[in-house]
Amino acid sequence: MPELPEVETVCRGLARALEGRRISRAEARRPDLRLPLPPDLAERLVGRRVGRVGRRAKYILIFLDDGGVLIAHLGMSGRLYVMREAPPPPGPHDHVILAVDDGTTVYFNDVRRFGLMALATEAELPGHAFFRELGPEPLGNDFNGPALAAALKGRMTPIKAALLDQKVVAGLGNIYVCEALFRAGLSPRRKAASVQGRRAERLAQAIRQVLREAIAAGGSSLRDYVQTNGELGYFQHHWAVYGREGAPCPTCAGNGRGGAVRRIVQSGRSTFYCASCQR
DNA sequence: CTACCATCCTGGTTGC
DNA sequence: TGCAACCAGGATGGTA
Numbered sequence: 001m002p003e004l005p006e007v008e009t010v011c012r013g014l015a016r017a018l019e020g021r022r023i024s025r026a027e028a029r030r031p032d033l034r035l036p037l038p039p040d041l042a043e044r045l046v047g048r049r050v051g052r053v054g055r056r057a058k059y060i061l062i063f064l065d066d067g068g069v070l071i072a073h074l075g076m077s078g079r080l081y082v083m084r085e086a087p088p089p090p091g092p093h094d095h096v097i098l099a100v101d102d103g104t105t106v107y108f109n110d111v112r113r114f115g116l117m118a119l120a121t122e123a124e125l126p127g128h129a130f131f132r133e134l135g136p137e138p139l140g141n142d143f144n145g146p147a148l149a150a151a152l153k154g155r156m157t158p159i160k161a162a163l164l165d166q167k168v169v170a171g172l173g174n175i176y177v178c179e180a181l182f183r184a185g186l187s188p189r190r191k192a193a194s195v196q197g198r199r200a201e202r203l204a205q206a207i208r209q210v211l212r213e214a215i216a217a218g219g220s221s222l223r224d225y226v227q228t229n230g231e232l233g234y235f236q237h238h239w240a241v242y243g244r245e246g247a248p249c250p251t252c253a254g255n256g257r258g259g260a261v262r263r264i265v266q267s268g269r270s271t272f273y274c275a276s277c278q279r
Numbered sequence: 280c281t282a283c284c285a286t287c288c289t290g291g292t293t294g295c
Numbered sequence: 296t297g298c299a300a301c302c303a304g305g306a307t308g309g310t311a
Contacts, residue, residue, distance in 0.1 A: 002304060034287060034306090058305080076304050077289080093289090112288045114305060157282065166306080173304055220304085267283065270302090284310085293301075 002074045004138070004171030005214035006233065007058045010080050013228025014106070015053040017082040018062065021100035022049045030095045034075070035116040037096065044068060044119055045098065057134050057170035067121050071130065075114030081107045082228040106228075134170040138207050143169065145201030152192045152200065159195055159203075160188035160266050169207065175220060178242045178272045180207040187278045188264075188271045213238065241272040249274035 002010070026045040031037040038044070051063040060080075062070040072080070081087075087105040090097060096108035096117055108117060120128055135151060136143045151168045152159070162168050163177040172180070181188050183206035186199060195203055214220060219233030227233060236243075240250045241261045249259035252274065259276030 006304080073305085075306085110288095111290070112303090114287070155281085161282080164305090175304065268285085282311090284308105286307090286309105287305105289303105291302090293299100295297105295299090 002058065002078070002219070003173035003176050004058060005176070005211055005217075005235065006219035007055055007060060007074065007171070008215050009219040009227050009233060010074070011053055011055045011060055013082055014060065014062070014080060017104050017106065017228065018050040018098075018100060019053055020050065021102060021104070023047065023098060024101050025097070025099035027097040028095070029090060029097065030092075030113075033095060033110065033113045033116055035118065037117055038119050041096070041117065041119065045070065050100070056131055057137070057166060058173075059130060061125075063122065067123070069120050069122055069125060071116075071118045071120060072108065073116045073130075075110060075112065075116070077112040078108065078110040078115030080228055081109060081230065083107070133167050135166060135168050136170065138169050138171055138204075138211055143204060143208070145197075145204045148204045148207075149196045149200035152195050155192035157192050158188060158266055159186060159190045159192045160271050162192035163207075164267075164269070171211075172207065174269050174271075175239070175242045176207070176210055176214065179210045179240060182241045182273060182278060183210060185278055187275070188266060188273050190279075241274060244272060249277060251277045 023045050026042040028037045028041045048068065049065040051065060054061040058073060060072040064070065083105045087107065090107065093111045094107045094109045098106040125131060136147060148169065152162055155162050160177060160181065163172050180203065184203040186195065186203060214235040217233055217235035217238065218227055220235040221232035244261045245263040247261045249261055252259040259274045261272055262275055264271050
């Protein structure tokens with residue numbers, strides 16, 4: 001669900017609520033998520049002070065004062081709610097509860113239970129199965145045209161599928177891949193290996209630009225996603241193609257070509273694009 | 280290696 | 296209105 005901008009927004013909300021605070025209560029209410037919760041989750045959290053809250057790809061990293069790290073992934077429908085006042089009684093999808101020493105409570109809620117929470121030590125992170133094979137952070141300093149071109153070299157798969165592969169670049173999902181390809185003027189059906197040189201440069205910059213704008217908007221709210229304070233992100237109003245099948249293309253509607261946004265299915269997922277200005 | 284597909288689970292939306 | 300089919304932001308493991 002949530003892609004990089006939504007996870008980043010959640011991280012910032014969590015950082016404000018948790019950094020420097022001591023965990024006073026932890027409760028695992030429903031441990032049978034897709035990856036079962038660690039049986040000792042609560043006891044390993046209670047009494048720990050939270051250091052930094054960070055992010056790698058779509059994973060949230062909550063660093064603890066004993067060298068431990070609480071790793072959270074929202075899957076497709078996960079949410080983290082920060083409540084400053086007395087929280088409502090937990091519902092059936094509130095799987096983990098954390099409370100800290102200033103009275104703030106955090107609920108990890110996930111209707112579909114594709115999300116996860118795991119524990120590791122800071123030292124284990126680089127070699128951890130979650131992170132070992134991840135590609136570069138798209139907003140990091142080492143992500144640019146040449147780096148993207150190198151990752152795409154030799155890949156016969158469509159560029160759309162390649163960008164969803166977290167080994168190529170980390171953190172993109174269906175929405176932002178569609179939007180980035182639109183901004184770069186590249187067809188989602190184009191062979192990944194053909195995106196080299198100027199095209200790769202253009203695509204790398206389009207990815208960075210759309211992610212930055214989405215983060216500034218608090219992410220996109222579609223069905224499940226809300227920020228930690230319960231507010232909606234509003235980037236969904238800025239989508240050029242995603243979810244807009246049949247709508248006039250924002251680029252070529254005005255120049256007389258009158259292209260419309262199309263929906264196709266690639267590797268089982270919807271792709272939205274303009275066949276007239278994406279080549 | 281690479282690519283495609285099904286699958287995990289639940290709820291909201293759509294169409295008859 | 297009722298009900299069934301379909302669809303959804305992700306990740307992975309199996310198969311070809």
